[in-house]
Amino acid sequence: MEKLTWTGSFGTYMDPIFVTVAYVFLALVAVQIVASFILAPVSDTIHKDGTITRDRGPNALIGMAVKYVLLALVALVAIYIVAGIVTPVETTGIIGAIAAQLSPVWLALIVTFLLSIVYKRRLGLYGKLFDSMIGMIGFGLVMFWVYTAIFAGLFDMIGTHDPLRQVSGMKNKIPGTPLSGAEEGDYLWYLLGGDNLARDVFSRMIAGSWIVMQIAPLATLFAFMVGITLGLPAGYYGGRLDTILSFLANLILAFPVILLFYLLVTPEIVETGIPNYMAMVLFIFPIIFLAVLLNSRFYTRPRLRTPLLTAVLVVAFWIYLSLISAKGSAIAVLPSYLDLFDIPGGILVVFVSVVFVNSPTVFRIVRGLAMDIKTRDYVAAAQTRGEGPWYIMLWEILPNARGPLIVDFCLRIGYTTILLGTLGFFGLGLPPESPDWGSTINDGRKLLSVYPHPALPPAFALLSLVLGLNLLADGLREESLRD
Amino acid sequence: MMVVTAFCLTFIVFFMTNLYPNLEKLAKSQGNFRMSDEAVASYLGDRGYLQPTPVKYAQWLGLMPGYVTVKEDGSKVGKCVRPGMTPDDVPAYCGILQGDWGFSTQAKEPVANVLGSRLVNTGRLMFWVMVVMVPSALIIGVLAGMREGSRTDRTLSTVSILSTATPEYVSGVIFIALLASTRYGLGPWLNEMGLIEGKALFKGTAKTAMDKATLENFTLPVLTVALYGMGYIARMTRASMAEVMTAQYIRTARLKGVSFRNIVVKHALRNALIAPFTVIMLQFPWLLNGVVIVEVMFSYNGFGWQLVNAAGNNDIEMLLAVSVVSVMVVLVTQLISDIGYVYLNPRIRIS
Numbered sequence: 080m081e082k083l084t085w086t087g088s089f090g091t092y093m094d095p096i097f098v099t100v101a102y103v104f105l106a107l108v109a110v111q112i113v114a115s116f117i118l119a120p121v122s123d124t125i126h127k128d129g130t131i132t133r134d135r136g137p138n139a140l141i142g143m144a145v146k147y148v149l150l151a152l153v154a155l156v157a158i159y160i161v162a163g164i165v166t167p168v169e170t171t172g173i174i175g176a177i178a179a180q181l182s183p184v185w186l187a188l189i190v191t192f193l194l195s196i197v198y199k200r201r202l203g204l205y206g207k208l209f210d211s212m213i214g215m216i217g218f219g220l221v222m223f224w225v226y227t228a229i230f231a232g233l234f235d236m237i238g239t240h241d242p243l244r245q246v247s248g249m250k251n252k253i254p255g256t257p258l259s260g261a262e263e264g265d266y267l268w269y270l271l272g273g274d275n276l277a278r279d280v281f282s283r284m285i286a287g288s289w290i291v292m293q294i295a296p297l298a299t300l301f302a303f304m305v306g307i308t309l310g311l312p313a314g315y316y317g318g319r320l321d322t323i324l325s326f327l328a329n330l331i332l333a334f335p336v337i338l339l340f341y342l343l344v345t346p347e348i349v350e351t352g353i354p355n356y357m358a359m360v361l362f363i364f365p366i367i368f369l370a371v372l373l374n375s376r377f378y379t380r381p382r383l384r385t386p387l388l389t390a391v392l393v394v395a396f397w398i399y400l401s402l403i404s405a406k407g408s409a410i411a412v413l414p415s416y417l418d419l420f421d422i423p424g425g426i427l428v429v430f431v432s433v434v435f436v437n438s439p440t441v442f443r444i445v446r447g448l449a450m451d452i453k454t455r456d457y458v459a460a461a462q463t464r465g466e467g468p469w470y471i472m473l474w475e476i477l478p479n480a481r482g483p484l485i486v487d488f489c490l491r492i493g494y495t496t497i498l499l500g501t502l503g504f505f506g507l508g509l510p511p512e513s514p515d516w517g518s519t520i521n522d523g524r525k526l527l528s529v530y531p532h533p534a535l536p537p538a539f540a541l542l543s544l545v546l547g548l549n550l551l552a553d554g555l556r557e558e559s560l561r562d
Numbered sequence: 563m564m565v566v567t568a569f570c571l572t573f574i575v576f577f578m579t580n581l582y583p584n585l586e587k588l589a590k591s592q593g594n595f596r597m598s599d600e601a602v603a604s605y606l607g608d609r610g611y612l613q614p615t616p617v618k619y620a621q622w623l624g625l626m627p628g629y630v631t632v633k634e635d636g637s638k639v640g641k642c643v644r645p646g647m648t649p650d651d652v653p654a655y656c657g658i659l660q661g662d663w664g665f666s667t668q669a670k671e672p673v674a675n676v677l678g679s680r681l682v683n684t685g686r687l688m689f690w691v692m693v694v695m696v697p698s699a700l701i702i703g704v705l706a707g708m709r710e711g712s713r714t715d716r717t718l719s720t721v722s723i724l725s726t727a728t729p730e731y732v733s734g735v736i737f738i739a740l741l742a743s744t745r746y747g748l749g750p751w752l753n754e755m756g757l758i759e760g761k762a763l764f765k766g767t768a769k770t771a772m773d774k775a776t777l778e779n780f781t782l783p784v785l786t787v788a789l790y791g792m793g794y795i796a797r798m799t800r801a802s803m804a805e806v807m808t809a810q811y812i813r814t815a816r817l818k819g820v821s822f823r824n825i826v827v828k829h830a831l832r833n834a835l836i837a838p839f840t841v842i843m844l845q846f847p848w849l850l851n852g853v854v855i856v857e858v859m860f861s862y863n864g865f866g867w868q869l870v871n872a873a874g875n876n877d878i879e880m881l882l883a884v885s886v887v888s889v890m891v892v893l894v895t896q897l898i899s900d901i902g903y904v905y906l907n908p909r910i911r912i913s
Contacts, residue, residue, distance in 0.1 A: 115714055331631070333892045334571065335847065338881075338885055342579070347583035353581075500729060528742055529747055531739035531743060534739070541732055548727075549726060
């Protein structure tokens with residue numbers, strides 16, 4: 080078996096072209112930044128009859144050149160990807176092979192973007208996202224990882240090897256090394272090399288995305304439920320309730336996050352069952368939220384409300400009990416035949432601590448928004464109408480606070496991803512061989528200056544996901560402000 | 563309020579570190595790892611670890627006499643006993659009120675001595691982080707915010723988003739791989755061109771920086787911490803600058819014919835810097851996290867490194883001192899930012 084190079088034989092023609100275009104692009108961007116300070120700014124003149132005269136000055140020309148070179152660059156990247164998918168692995172090298180492994184993701188992305196752009200006028204805020212370039216790039220990055228996680232986690236498609244399997248002779252091998260002692264049906268290369276325990280770096284990175292995608296969005300959602308359920312009454316009623324809750328929130332926020340993690344997420348603490356009790360308290364908030372949400376809306380129609388509420392509560396409680404009770408842990412209330420799923424202690428404690436760290440910030444945001452919105456006329460109108468306080472909070476204030484909350488939700492998923500990485504980096508919570516990005520970075524950093532390849536892929540993966548979420552939030556903010 | 567918060571926080575830390583499994587770990591790491599359960603219990607009982615938590619907390623504060631057990635041979639063990647003390651010298655009280663921060667079971671030294679030198683190290687790191695971070699963040703923010711929506715704005719905003727999306731453990735890894743490796747990245751390349759002597763541009767560890775900080779061993783840690791905080795401050799500055807630039811008095815100045823440079827420097831800048839000041843102050847506790855990661859990553863023995871070390875070994879009194887210090891940092895910066903805000907903002911000062 081030959082060792083794979085980065086771009087294979089295909090690269091011998093394509094690489095020089097790509098490098099040249101990339102250098103031209105960088106040079107043009109530099110020229111553009113300098114020129115924007117020296118030369119006259121671009122000014123298109125709008126005439127009275129509605130026509131526009133395009134500025135043909137030097138700055139406009141540079142701007143146009145940058146745009147076309149960027150397009151050429153994107154086209155070249157697309158050619159690399161397409162070539163990787165259609166040609167055999169040896170011709171297109173590592174990049175092509177990775178592109179080929181990811182082909183279901185590309186397909187899903189193309190379908191998503193085509194559908195969304197075609198129907199964007201009917202899709203509300205989501206559709207408007209496709210008007211802003213920043214938002215689209217962010218959305219693309221996020222969806223790339225979402226699809227990767229789904230295909231890898233649920234269908235076991237993208238990864239080339241088992242992320243935990245160690246193959247002798249593959250320790251610290253550089254990217255593109257052929258698998259030693261390959262058997263029938265094995266993928267023949269370690270595309271991004273092997274780590275210090277001879278596991279495949281590429282497969283671990285892909286498997287890590289599934290761990291992040293399982294925990295981060297859900298934990299953020301839970302933190303929002305907790306923050307909203309406590310923040311709305313604190314902001315709406317004010318007074319002593321607000322003082323007490325704000326004090327508690329500030330108390331948690333005054334802890335350095337890492338100290339909190341070290342106090343909460345150690346095997347010794349898991350042994351005492353404190354995380355389970357915290358889970359018990361924290362996970363009840365979504366149920367309260369749901370119950371109050373439905374009750375305040377439908378209490379005037381008891382015939383609809385009573386069955387709806389009962390059904391929702393029964394299902395929610397069942398999920399709640401199966402969530403918190405696990406065999407052998409401190410709380411085991413449900414008999415095992417009723418227990419829907421068991422969450423491993425490590426994952427549960429990570430989940431709980433991340434929710435715990437995030438909810439005070441959400442609380443503060445919601446409280447601030449509620450204090451602002453409760454002075455509006457429509458709230459006064461609802462009060463005169465005789466609506467109950469919870470109806471006003473959940474059906475008048477909350478929908479009107481959705482803009483900032485959606486933006487913060489995106490940012491917060493990113494922050495949660497960073498927190499998960501921090502936990503992994505300190506080796507807390509998740510088992511040490513777990514392929515999550517933080518642990519992988521931690522494993523790889525010890526030999527970083529000699530073998531950088533095991534640590535860099537998860538680092539870039541985490542970076543791109545968080546960057547995507549931040550760009551997405553930026554795009555959403557821009558578009559929601561335009562209304 | 564500050565005092566109440568500090569008490570609550572230390573009590574929580576105290577409670578968590580004094581849970582039995584944690585104490586068991588402490589006993590085993592101090593004695594030996596194959597201790598029987600009875601040995602663990604007697605070790606802990608002798609040293610007063612098995613009293614009720616509020617009592618132990620009061621002893622730590624110095625409100626109650628420290629726990630002492632007199633052994634058969636006349637020697638004493640207990641909270642206030644230090645190695646090398648004769649039994650008669652052991653004081654009755656040894657708590658915060660007596661100025662005694664306790665004894666680090668990990669470092670085998672009084673907490674105050676260890677933590678003091680650690681804080682000096684971290685202070686040095688923080689100083690250079692601030693020197694790098696604040697001016698560059700303000701410059702980026704002002705340049706981006708003075709012409710909102712321009713190409714410069716877009717480029718710089720993207721840069722600051724990128725920097726907020728790069729947590730320290732990611733940027734640190736990338737920096738080390740690119741700039742501190744002897745085999746990859748910039749170092750060998752520059753060496754080949756004859757621009758630098760060594761194979762690597764910077765050092766991937768800051769161990770030597772504790773004695774003598776040089777450009778070579780201190781650049782990467784400082785850069786890594788500064789990068790993550792920079793984007794956030796820059797974005798706040800940009801938002802505040804953009805808001806000021808749309809204000810009435812700026813329009814008046816423009817109509818008067820004041821040059822753009824003068825508008826920015828004389829009229830807008832001061833008002834635009836009020837909001838970032840608060841952000842910079844509130845950034846301190848945030849930086850603390852970054853400092854922990856960076857100190858562990860570059861094995862720089864500062865405050866953050868000490869935190870991780872103490873937490874990993876359940877070094878109770880060290881951990882308590884660490885949390886007191888970090889809570890103080892949070893509360894004091896909040897106070898300064900409130901006072902500074904009033905001082906900088908004339909509208910609040912008058913009313």
